[in-house]
Amino acid sequence: MDVRAARADDAEALRTAVSRAREETVFDDIGAPLLDVSAAGVREAAAEAEWSFLMEHDEEGPVGLAIAHPDPDGTEAELLALWVHPNRAGEGIAGELLSRVGAALADRGVETLRATVPADRPSATEFFVAHGFEGRGTRRSPVGDEDVVVAAPRTLV
Numbered sequence: 001m002d003v004r005a006a007r008a009d010d011a012e013a014l015r016t017a018v019s020r021a022r023e024e025t026v027f028d029d030i031g032a033p034l035l036d037v038s039a040a041g042v043r044e045a046a047a048e049a050e051w052s053f054l055m056e057h058d059e060e061g062p063v064g065l066a067i068a069h070p071d072p073d074g075t076e077a078e079l080l081a082l083w084v085h086p087n088r089a090g091e092g093i094a095g096e097l098l099s100r101v102g103a104a105l106a107d108r109g110v111e112t113l114r115a116t117v118p119a120d121r122p123s124a125t126e127f128f129v130a131h132g133f134e135g136r137g138t139r140r141s142p143v144g145d146e147d148v149v150v151a152a153p154r155t156l157v
Contacts, residue, residue: 001093003100006052006065014054017062017085051077053100055093063088066097070110077105077153079115098131102156112150119145132156 006014055064067081079101084093105113117124119138125147129135133149140146 001055001057001063003053003055003064003096006054006067010054010062014062014065017060051101051104053097053104055097057088060085064093064097066101068101068105068113070108074108075110076112076114076150077110079113082115094127095131098156102151102153105153106157110153113153113156114148114150116141116146116148118143119147125149 051066051068053066054062057063063085065081065083066079068077068079070077082094082097084091084097102113113133114136115128115133116139117128125135128149128151131151132155133151136148136150138145138147
């Protein structure tokens with residue numbers, strides 16, 4: 001398997017992979033919708049994000065995706081999407097994608113990577129803590145309370 005920078009023309013292949021997984025949106029490991037995987041949705045997310053990485057299998061196509069975007073001040077970035085095909089869960093794909101995002105952020109001098117997870121899903125917070133993140137607190141959002149977790153990008157590499 002190979003990790004590379006995602007491109008706008010990956011939208012159809014990613015949409016097909018997610019459909020093959022019987023999902024309609026890109027989900028993280030705990031089932032929170034992160035990204036509309038219509039071809040237009042993927043193109044839009046890839047175009048708006050500073051860093052997008054796709055993991056591909058030679059025969060299966062896309063099996064993972066990570067998208068991050070910097071905050072306006074450039075010292076912090078948000079993880080917008082992290083998806084691994086359910087058939088590939090537990091194979092280290094999420095960790096590899098987080099590592100690539102971390103390396104790209106560290107190279108650009110970004111000090112903090114932030115992710116949010118539903119507060120009622122402790123397994124999501126545990127996932128990120130296991131990958132080097134620490135809790136920052138809880139915030140209200142339109143979809144409910146979210147736990148905010150952060151990591152120094154260089155620690156993800």
